[in-house]
Amino acid sequence: MKNSLIAITGVVAVLSVPAFAEDMPAMKMEAKTMAGMPMKQAAEQAPTAQATGTVKAIDSQKQVVTLAHGAVPALQWPPMTMGFKATAEQLKGVKVGDHVAFEFRADGMDATIVSIAPMQQ
Template sequence: MKTTLCILAALALVPTAYAEQKQMEGMSMDHKNMKDMPMEHKADAKTAQATGTVKKINSDKGTVTIAHGPVAELSWPSMTMGFKAESEQLKQLEEGDEVEFEFTSKGMDSTITSITKK
């Protein structure tokens, strides 16, 4: 009896699934043009300032690692982290330099916009 009921219930759902499939016939699954669609960004770039000590410079990757103090604008505690930087900015720095810098932060990417030795 249970088997018969299960089969009848499944057969009752078949027309519904078929009707849904028919509605999709004209829809293309080609999403090549989605890259051109405007996207809202949950996290817009924020600008912040900090002071810190240069720990490592990687000119090949265009990054500098800085142990910085708290960043109030972003509610960040003191930490050591990598920042993207332009080659001209990296050339003026040496490991151990005390610096003041301004940067933009967007998601997991932080990029130095200006940096000066203290």
């Protein structure tokens, strides 16, 4: 009997949490903010970082520039070679083999160039 009472009390407590949470304004506001946020706005809020690297490949059709870059301490990234999304306008100023300085916006391991320019050697 005692175990049944404990089990029933536990079930009631678990089932009442969602109802209780609906009455909490902070939780409602957070849910509405994230759900209503346009994808572009969410991407614009991703952190930005700066790095230098060497252009390894440019795919104008896919609008991707592959860069072998050094460590990015701001994001705790080690040196690596990876593709970055870039606009056709950004890709006009660089060619394979260029050593570049660039700023990018990172969302996990997806990265988008904000600016890129060849460095003088």
